[in-house]
Amino acid sequence: MKQIVFSTLLFLAAISVNAQPTFDVGIKAGINISKMSFDIDNYSSESILKSHVGAFGRVGWGRVFVQPEAYFSAKGGDLSAGIIQTATSFNYSTVDVPILFGVKLIKGDAFDFHAVAGPVFSFLTSKSIEGDKLLTKEYYEDNYIGFQYGVGVDILFVTVDARMEHGSNNLYQAPSFDGKNQTFMVSVGFKIF
Numbered sequence: 001m002k003q004i005v006f007s008t009l010l011f012l013a014a015i016s017v018n019a020q021p022t023f024d025v026g027i028k029a030g031i032n033i034s035k036m037s038f039d040i041d042n043y044s045s046e047s048i049l050k051s052h053v054g055a056f057g058r059v060g061w062g063r064v065f066v067q068p069e070a071y072f073s074a075k076g077g078d079l080s081a082g083i084i085q086t087a088t089s090f091n092y093s094t095v096d097v098p099i100l101f102g103v104k105l106i107k108g109d110a111f112d113f114h115a116v117a118g119p120v121f122s123f124l125t126s127k128s129i130e131g132d133k134l135l136t137k138e139y140y141e142d143n144y145i146g147f148q149y150g151v152g153v154d155i156l157f158v159t160v161d162a163r164m165e166h167g168s169n170n171l172y173q174a175p176s177f178d179g180k181n182q183t184f185m186v187s188v189g190f191k192i193f
Contacts, residue, residue: 022065024058026159030187034075036090036172036179045179048089050074052096056189063107067100067116072125075183079135090135092127092171096120098148110156117149120165122181139174146181159189 032052035045054071076091098120106113127140150163165183172179 020061022058022060024060024191025055025193026057026157026189026191027053027055028069028071028159028161028187028189029053030161030185032073032075032183032185034181034183035077037182038172038177038179045077045079047184048076048078050076050091052185052187054096058102060102060104063104065102065104065114067098067102069096069098069100071096073122073183075181088129088135090127090129092140093125094122095125096122100148112154113151114154115149115151116161116163117147120146120148122146122167135172136174139172141169141171141173144169144171144181148185150185157191159191161185161187161189163187 030052032050033047034050035047037045050073052071052073054069054073056067056069058065058067060066073094073096074091075094076089079088079090098118100116100118102114102116104112104114121143122145123143124140127137129135129137144167146165146167148163148165150161152159152161163185165181165185167181169180170178171181
């Protein structure tokens with residue numbers, strides 16, 4: 001599957017080599033619906049609503065583009081354990097730096113529909129746990145790597161994106177269990193130039 005995606009992107013890049021490069025820079029903000037998945041059956045994390053705000057750039061050639069971003073993001077979740085309800089909620093903030101590779105599936109003068117995918121590098125800036133002592137702050141990792149993918153539209157200078165983010169390494173690593181980040185994001189951005 002990875003070879004097919006890579007071959008497709010390489011083919012589209014080869015087609016677009018002669019195209020004039022485009023540059024966009026903008027600001028963005030949106031909501032996060034985040035939770036943590038754990039590697040044990042007794043615990044399930046409930047999603048919570050948070051937000052993100054930051055900036056993006058886009059360098060494109062015809063239908064293909066690279067979109068680096070940097071934004072401050074708040075994430076977290078609520079835990080329940082089997083029959084016994086724990087009152088544990090956890091929150092953390094990150095600086096996220098995704099490097100997304102995109103393809104404009106529909107390319108028009110005033111409207112584009114695109115798909116993006118790529119790695120995200122996240123650095124924790126704060127962490128808190130409230131309630132029962134099921135989780136402790138000392139087991140949060142300081143950074144983690146994930147993968148984002150999604151779709152979006154550009155209408156004139158406005159861009160709207162919907163993405164999923166999955167952590168590829170553990171965000172929470174305790175002796176008895178581990179947890180990975182899962183976040184659904186919706187954002188609105190404005191191209192400044």
